Amino acid sequence: MVSVINTVDTSHEDMIHDAQMDYYGTRLATCSSDRSVKIFDVRNGGQILIADLRGHEGPVWQVAWAHPMYGNILASCSYDRKVIIWREENGTWEKSHEHAGHDSSVNSVCWAPHDYGLILACGSSDGAISLLTYTGEGQWEVKKINNAHTIGCNAVSWAPAVIPGSLIDQPSGQKPNYIKKFASGGCDNLIKLWKEEEDGQWKEEQKLEAHSDWVRDVAWAPSIGLPTSTIASCSQDGRVFIWTCDDASGNTWSPKLLHKFNDVVWHVSWSITANILAVSGGDNKVTLWKESVDGQWVCISDVNKGQGSVSASVTEGQQNEQ
Amino acid sequence: MGFHQFGQACLELLTLDDLPTLLIPGVNSKKHQMCFDWGPGEMLVCETSFNKKEKSEMVPSCPFIYIIRKDVDVYSQVLRKLFNESHGIFVGLQRIEEELTGKSRKSQLVRVSKNYRSVIRACMEEMHQVAIAAKDPASGRQFSSQVSILSAMELIWNLCEILFIEVAPAGPLLLHLLDWVRLHVCEVDSLSADVLGSENPSKHESFWNLPGNTQTLTELELKWQHWHEECERYLQDCTFASNPHLESLCKIMLGDEAALLEQKELLSNWYHFLVTRLLYSNPTVKPIDLQYYAQSSLDLFLGGESSPEPLDNILMAAFEFDIHQVIKECSIALSNWWFVAHLTDLLDHCKLLQSHNLYFGSNMREFLLLEYASGLFAHPSLWQLGVDYFDYCPELGRVSLELHIERIPLNTEQKALKVLRICEQRQMTEQVRSICKILAMKAVRNNRLGSALSWSIRAKDAAFATLVSDRFLRDYCERGCFSDLDLIDNLGPAMMLSDRLTFLGKYREFHRVYGEKRFADAASLLLSLMTSQIAPRSFWMTLLTDALPLLEQKQVIFSAEQTYELMQCLEDLTSGKPVHGGSDTQQCQDDDIETTKVEMLRLALARNLARAIVREGSLEGS
Numbered sequence: 001m002v003s004v005i006n007t008v009d010t011s012h013e014d015m016i017h018d019a020q021m022d023y024y025g026t027r028l029a030t031c032s033s034d035r036s037v038k039i040f041d042v043r044n045g046g047q048i049l050i051a052d053l054r055g056h057e058g059p060v061w062q063v064a065w066a067h068p069m070y071g072n073i074l075a076s077c078s079y080d081r082k083v084i085i086w087r088e089e090n091g092t093w094e095k096s097h098e099h100a101g102h103d104s105s106v107n108s109v110c111w112a113p114h115d116y117g118l119i120l121a122c123g124s125s126d127g128a129i130s131l132l133t134y135t136g137e138g139q140w141e142v143k144k145i146n147n148a149h150t151i152g153c154n155a156v157s158w159a160p161a162v163i164p165g166s167l168i169d170q171p172s173g174q175k176p177n178y179i180k181k182f183a184s185g186g187c188d189n190l191i192k193l194w195k196e197e198e199d200g201q202w203k204e205e206q207k208l209e210a211h212s213d214w215v216r217d218v219a220w221a222p223s224i225g226l227p228t229s230t231i232a233s234c235s236q237d238g239r240v241f242i243w244t245c246d247d248a249s250g251n252t253w254s255p256k257l258l259h260k261f262n263d264v265v266w267h268v269s270w271s272i273t274a275n276i277l278a279v280s281g282g283d284n285k286v287t288l289w290k291e292s293v294d295g296q297w298v299c300i301s302d303v304n305k306g307q308g309s310v311s312a313s314v315t316e317g318q319q320n321e322q
Numbered sequence: 323m324g325f326h327q328f329g330q331a332c333l334e335l336l337t338l339d340d341l342p343t344l345l346i347p348g349v350n351s352k353k354h355q356m357c358f359d360w361g362p363g364e365m366l367v368c369e370t371s372f373n374k375k376e377k378s379e380m381v382p383s384c385p386f387i388y389i390i391r392k393d394v395d396v397y398s399q400v401l402r403k404l405f406n407e408s409h410g411i412f413v414g415l416q417r418i419e420e421e422l423t424g425k426s427r428k429s430q431l432v433r434v435s436k437n438y439r440s441v442i443r444a445c446m447e448e449m450h451q452v453a454i455a456a457k458d459p460a461s462g463r464q465f466s467s468q469v470s471i472l473s474a475m476e477l478i479w480n481l482c483e484i485l486f487i488e489v490a491p492a493g494p495l496l497l498h499l500l501d502w503v504r505l506h507v508c509e510v511d512s513l514s515a516d517v518l519g520s521e522n523p524s525k526h527e528s529f530w531n532l533p534g535n536t537q538t539l540t541e542l543e544l545k546w547q548h549w550h551e552e553c554e555r556y557l558q559d560c561t562f563a564s565n566p567h568l569e570s571l572c573k574i575m576l577g578d579e580a581a582l583l584e585q586k587e588l589l590s591n592w593y594h595f596l597v598t599r600l601l602y603s604n605p606t607v608k609p610i611d612l613q614y615y616a617q618s619s620l621d622l623f624l625g626g627e628s629s630p631e632p633l634d635n636i637l638m639a640a641f642e643f644d645i646h647q648v649i650k651e652c653s654i655a656l657s658n659w660w661f662v663a664h665l666t667d668l669l670d671h672c673k674l675l676q677s678h679n680l681y682f683g684s685n686m687r688e689f690l691l692l693e694y695a696s697g698l699f700a701h702p703s704l705w706q707l708g709v710d711y712f713d714y715c716p717e718l719g720r721v722s723l724e725l726h727i728e729r730i731p732l733n734t735e736q737k738a739l740k741v742l743r744i745c746e747q748r749q750m751t752e753q754v755r756s757i758c759k760i761l762a763m764k765a766v767r768n769n770r771l772g773s774a775l776s777w778s779i780r781a782k783d784a785a786f787a788t789l790v791s792d793r794f795l796r797d798y799c800e801r802g803c804f805s806d807l808d809l810i811d812n813l814g815p816a817m818m819l820s821d822r823l824t825f826l827g828k829y830r831e832f833h834r835v836y837g838e839k840r841f842a843d844a845a846s847l848l849l850s851l852m853t854s855q856i857a858p859r860s861f862w863m864t865l866l867t868d869a870l871p872l873l874e875q876k877q878v879i880f881s882a883e884q885t886y887e888l889m890q891c892l893e894d895l896t897s898g899k900p901v902h903g904g905s906d907t908q909q910c911q912d913d914d915i916e917t918t919k920v921e922m923l924r925l926a927l928a929r930n931l932a933r934a935i936v937r938e939g940s941l942e943g944s
Contacts, residue, residue, distance in 0.1 A: 003390065003392075003394055004388050004390050005391045005394060006388075006389040007386050007387070007388055007389070008387040008388075009385055010386070010387060012383075012385045013385075015369075015370060015371050016368050016370055016383065016385065017357070017370055017371075019387045020359055020366075021360075021361030021362065021366060023729060024730070024731040025361045025362045025363055025731075026731055028366070028389075042389065067756075067760075068763070069759035069760045069762075069763050071763055071767060222725070224721050225720075264372070266355065266372035267357060267372070269359055269360055270360070272360060272363075272725060272729070273722060273725050273726070278359075278365070280356060280357055280358045280372075281355070284355065286358040
């Protein structure tokens with residue numbers, strides 16, 4: 001049922017740290033310890049290098065694509081304490097903006113839902129989170145949350161945009177008042193939820209405590225039209241929690257343990273339609289999880305790294321040999 | 323009813339003792355891990371080291387990114403027909419649901435089932451041709467195996483049609499099963515033909531000639547009993563003792579299992595054995611008894627030498643009338659959701675899922691349709707079929723469609739319009755807005771301002787409309803003419819979207835009116851543009867310069883009052899101007915031009931004022 005349809009040779013000279021598909025699945029961005037960010041056109045099973053972007057002075061940890069309504073924009077963050085925003089203009093990719101407001105490695109970048117505008121959240125080892133908002137004419141406004149997490153912030157993830165119920169038909173030109181929220185995970189073993197106040201300042205709204213070691217990643221699930229909010233978190237303590245909040249009450253988040261792994265869990269990520277959670281562990285596996293009716297999370301598949309030929313799950317007539 | 327209930331369905335379908343595992347080739351190092359992310363329709367996997375260190379590792383790393391997809395069948399050329407045609411049948415079935423009543427309901431549903439099967443057969447035929455014509459043996463084999471799969475699908479579907487949809491009662495059930503076996507067993511073995519062709523089949527045929535047959539089941543059963551007893555008597559009387567062949571035949575006709583199994587190589591499989599056995603031992607078998615015969619047939623046929631294959635399990639589940647098990651086994655055995663999605667939907671229309679006491683009955687249907695439709699969205703053109711499937715999923719169809727449709731690459735204008743039409747038909751306003759904004763941005767970057775403007779208007783995006791209008795105005799200043807006049811001339815109420823856009827529209831109107839020599843109207847319009855504050859200040863000079871030809875006309879166009887207002891505007895404009903440093907020659911020249919313009923305007927305005935006062939004075943007098 002599952003098979004490899006393309007293998008992209010990035011030619012990175014050192015460890016790859018992140019790979020992200022753009023909104024439509026036509027382009028792939030990768031970043032590496034070799035300090036470069038590369039962009040490939042991967043349509044129809046091909047791989048054409050479009051850009052090899054240099055600008056960082058240390059390993060690049062993450063890349064993130066902005067929504068296509070803002071153009072072709074990619075953000076990257078690095079050990080060199082910088083966040084760079086790259087833009088495609090007249091067919092070529094160039095550095096559009098550099099943000100150097102952190103005192104140590106920037107570990108995570110995440111674009112806000114397009115409804116809010118062009119806003120980038122960045123989490124850093126200096127414990128701070130900065131929010132860059134594009135205000136036009138090449139200008140970016142910076143807001144900084146200092147000491148968001150003691151020791152360091154490892155991950156940031158935005159809540160999906162929820163259209164406020166009272167505003168059904170907006171008169172043209174007027175922006176609806178979205179309540180902007182995002183989650184962050186840090187070395188203080190906490191997950192924090194942040195909310196933008198009316199005065200434009202960011203305030204800590206909630207602390208989610210359950211992990212006993214550094215939180216390595218947080219992922220807010222996409223909305224599927226139900227009133228519940230869901231966040232996945234993973235940690236150095238080997239645990240993955242699924243946090244849910246029934247929006248009717250507003251502020252009670254309850255954790256459910258997905259699984260306790262034997263090793264550090266580094267990365268969690270939701271599929272686009274929010275029904276499958278992927279978990280990358282300290283071993284060579286990536287496991288896929290889905291929720292069942294009694295609230296239990298069930299592992300449905302695993303993707304293993306190993307030697308030898310590629311084989312898909314065993315079904316009649318679907319053996320792919322490489 | 324919510325999302326979580328689907329989970330139960332999938333728990334049933336997807337939880338396996340042996341997890342499906344995909345192995346990725348790569349440097350198998352203990353130091354490295356595997357990184358993973360989702361694309362809109364695929365997954366990305368690569369080797370990484372999560373332990374972020376500044377210094378690079380000495381251990382070589384793998385530079386490959388693997389892109390993984392499920393539902394790759396969607397790309398098969400031959401299966402395309404299957405997907406397209408079954409889509410038509412599916413949609414037709416949903417639409418006639420309302421009209422399916424009473425006695426004709428069953429026959430209509432059977433007809434739909436037969437339609438599906440004929441589509442499978444057609445696809446099988448085509449695939450078979452492709453397999454024969456294949457250039458290399460490996461792909462030939464692959465196509466052939468696809469043919470077997472399609473054949474198995476048709477076999478299963480056919481059986482389900484007989485048992486679940488047709489619901490053949492005792493008696494005719496065996497006839498249907500006979501047809502079923504005959505259709506699918508390719509070899510026509512000689513002895514079985516003999517057996518069937520010997521003395522009694524003619525009697526059989528007259529018994530079973532159902533159309534117009536007025537005999538009741540009991541009468542038939544009696545006749546059969548009578549014949550059966552006669553056979554038994556012959557055997558006991560050793561009538562055939564001299565001829566072992568005939569004796570064996572007689573035993574077979576009495577349904578003697580051992581005798582039948584002796585001819586095992588002529589029976590291709592256990593269900594062939596089952597039906598043959600039933601034919602001779604219990605032709606009026608009732609549906610509920612079927613499973614016992616089925617199980618023992620399977621056991622006897624395999625004889626402990628081999629174990630049942632997935633197909634066997636599926637068929638057995640059908641004989642046991644366990645629909646749920648059939649669906650579950652099929653989901654596991656088959657590589658895509660096509661089969662289970664369509665069959666389950668049909669069975670749901672037969673009201674079978676509820677009656678089988680699955681509390682998530684129709685949820686199962688929706689779950690499978692959602693999975694199938696999602697798979698279609700991976701394809702550059704089949705996604706359009708997926709839209710209809712989502713439409714008929716009342717719970718999560720809409721939200722699934724919203725999520726998927728936004729991710730369709732808008733490579734061409736045509737495709738974009740198609741996507742938009744689909745969204746507009748379903749009042750998916752957020753998606754419409756978002757798509758229009760994306761297209762507007764694309765157009766601006768490609769310098770297609772007219773296109774950008776119409777997309778902004780459609781998106782009701784005031785900010786963007788302002789941006790594009792500014793570009794238009796800038797272009798006008800540089801080139802002295804407008805592009806996309808048609809668009810601007812026919813803005814209509816859309817003009818009100820943003821001030822800048824309104825100004826653009828009105829300014830163009832001014833030019834048009836002037837061109838038609840309606841000078842008085844042009845003059846008032848021009849003045850209103852300046853006094854209403856919708857003109858950006860940077861444009862005022864241009865507007866005043868536009869006023870010049872009107873001021874220079876033979877007849878007086880601007881009234882005295884209007885002239886005063888113009889003068890006021892000019893003074894406002896010039897008083898705000900800073901004094902330039904004068905070091906730059908170009909700047910000096912610009913300043914000179916500016917100054918000259920202002921002087922000219924002042925002169926023209928003054929002259930006009932004079933003439934206007936005189937004219938108004940005279941008119942008032944008369």
